[in-house]
């Protein structure tokens with residue numbers, strides 16, 4: 001066989017699946033429907049779509065990690081959570097590309113968005129649900145789509161990553177208050193003294209509680225990246241629209257600054273002061 005034969009590229013795909021078929025590229029690459037003829041609207045749409053695709057993978061990993069932790073299969077969970085952190089890192093980098101859009105460019109097509117806003121991103125809310133931050137307003141927004149609303153409701157009513165982590169502390173023998181173990185998981189998680197005490201002991205004897213210690217650090221990674229995403233979003237928004245109101249109806253940057261105050265896993269941050 002000659003060198004040329006060895007590298008012969010397949011070109012007859014009349015009966016075979018191509019790369020484009022497998023990835024359904026037709027539907028993905030034909031979904032950038034600009035509402036204006038402004039050049040920069042393409043960037044705006046693609047940045048959002050890329051972020052949503054990464055969120056889809058994030059959810060896939062987070063939910064699988066929740067199941068693994070429930071079954072005390074920590075190693076696969078750590079691998080999935082590490083992947084989530086790397087995805088978050090990618091989405092944060094997307095802000096650099098978006099920041100090349102100036103206020104004048106954005107104003108060139110902003111009016112065509114109407115009231116559409118990332119505020120209505122149901123995947124973003126599902127990520128928040130998985131992290132224990134439960135804001136049900138998104139269920140109302142999607143009343144018009146019962147199938148999607150049912151999926152959202154399921155995610156809203158499911159225990160999150162932190163709930164199963166606390167259950168893991170409990171299984172290890174730490175005294176966790178009943179009010180936390182039996183908590184209503186449709187409510188946003190609130191800090192609890194018994195949980196803080198348990199994490200403190202984990203951090204004080206890392207050799208003994210290596211899995212829980214590693215789990216805690218994976219959660220801190222995710223929260224840390226999430227905050228960095230929120231911060232870059234807020235700053236990019238300020239750079240592009242200043243302090244104008246958002247298309248979703250909020251105060252804009254003021255609102256985005258306020259959400260930065262929320263902690264998903266509060267005790268894991270408190271414990272650092274306590275040690």
Ligand code: HEM
Pocket residue numbers: 047048051052098106117118119120121124233237240241245246247248249250251252253255256259
């Ligand atoms: C020019 C670019 C952007 C501007 C000016 C902008 C502006 C805003 C504003 C003002 C809000 C607050 C809600 C509102 O009143 O609309 C918001 C929320 C949000 N945006 Fe953006 N955004 C931009 C890009 C993005 C991108 C690329 C994403 C990626 C998916 C995104 C995702 C979100 C999410 C998830 C929220 C909800 C945040 C929360 O409630 O904590 N945004 N955006």
